[in-house]
Amino acid sequence: MITLDLCLPDTRYPIHIGHGLLDRTELLLPHLAQPSVAIVTNTTVAPLYLTRLEKNLNAAGVRTISVVLPDGEEHKTWESLNLIFDALLANRAERKTTLIALGGGVIGDMTGFAAACYQRGAPFIQIPTTLLSQVDSSVGGKTAINHPLGKNMIGAFYQPKAVIADMALLDTLPDRELSAGLAEVIKYGLLGDADFLTWLEQNMAKLRARAPEALAYAVKRSCEMKADIVGQDEKEQGVRALLNLGHTFGHAIEAGLGYGAWLHGEAVAAGMVLAADLSREQGWLTADDVARTVRLIEAAGLPAKAPNLGVDAWVSHMSHDKKVESGRLRFVLLHSLGQAVIADDVPKAKLDAVLQGEHIQAC
Structure with a gap:
């Protein structure tokens, strides 16, 4: 223990x-x-x-x-x-x-x-x-x-x-639920630990096969990172918001499709791809970085393409996100794989491009 x-x-x-x-x-x-x-x-x-x-x-x-x-x-x-x-x-x-x-x-x-x-x-x-x-x-x-x-x-x-x-x-735990949990594990690598991200790429097959040592390490490392961040910012006034990587888009998917249609982890997975794509639009990630994110999410058995809610519906749902301040949408994005940031100055044209792009699937 x-x-x-x-x-x-x-x-x-x-x-x-x-x-x-x-x-x-x-x-x-x-x-x-x-x-x-x-x-x-x-x-x-x-x-x-x-x-x-x-x-x-x-x-x-x-x-x-x-x-x-x-x-x-x-x-x-x-x-x-x-x-x-x-x-x-x-x-x-x-x-x-x-x-x-x-x-x-x-x-x-x-x-x-x-x-x-x-x-x-x-x-x-x-x-x-x-x-x-x-x-x-x-x-x-x-x-x-x-x-x-x-x-x-x-x-x-x-x-x-x-x-x-x-x-x-x-x-x-059903396989689908296991994969949904892996979305949150991947999140920790993307937002703050590039070495853990590499470890996940190397060990994803073991995790999906429920290898005890691999699962135990993934749970331990994820809890370590969350405990450290929450210890710094219990009430989400600063750094804790980084834990919402993929969640602004993900919560919109859940609300837009109706709660329960997609599992939370599935929505977060597709949301993280959109966050990576928006980070590319911002000039922070490369197309290869986004492709690497997609490969890892798909290797976990998760959807990498979000449903097409329509731009207006996306923005409407995201306007209820808890990170909204003074009516402005705020996103958790990636300066690099393993380094997340809060961005509140995303141009509408770039957001629209992501919400109409290749990582959105037709409904």
Whole structure:
């Protein structure tokens, strides 16, 4: 097991990475304010792991409440969030009842948001079950639900007490979901670590084959980079915005097609290609750099071409992006492969060229 610490001005917490951690109840117990928890999961994960986690906690003297939500990005809504509150109130959960997110990014985001709101703040723990959530969404305290006009627009910064990333849980992950997680792994190489990017190119076949050592290194390096960036900028006032590489375009894809049509990682992958192409338009990347980005994304089993939403729809959806300031679109672009920057001075003609270019597919 590897343990990383995420250190913030007001708190710090461990990120445990290893195999068989779901059965390591001793990793959970120190973070419980009282011996009662509410486990939030979904209809896909519950049959696989819920009973096991409940039994482990019950054997340690911990009372458990379980909330099973419908699965899918399209259910990341007020209605699903209220199901969590309904269960907490019906079972008389207290402020010190710890919420445990057992699932992927949707479950982690909603559980964290529910914890931030319930009785004005209850503790929570992340047990991510997908690669995407292990390398990205479970770390850093971003919690939210979606709105029809924009993804993750309603939420709070609220840090977990611990993150427990059990690599063994990836064994049941569908191949499509594994590839979606690899999009966020690739993101870290593109935005801040050229050596890691090269490593990914050399090891992508191993990652898709779920080679344990390769997956463990990818999760560790991704979490290291995210912990370092979040430690510098918890509330996304500066450098943390770089973690949104590909997300301005990606969130527009998700909203434009309808949440759940593309997986988040698939939308981010196509979004990163558009970001690379816009960086080329800016004169920062070469055509070979963009082609290299496309090859790596396709090698991960991800789409490199975004759907044709139409320029007006693209701009409309992107105008709801959280990086918009004073009405101006801001993009995370690449000065080079491995060096991301924030750009708020992109000429409309260059953006239009990218949104009409070869990396947009006909619908």
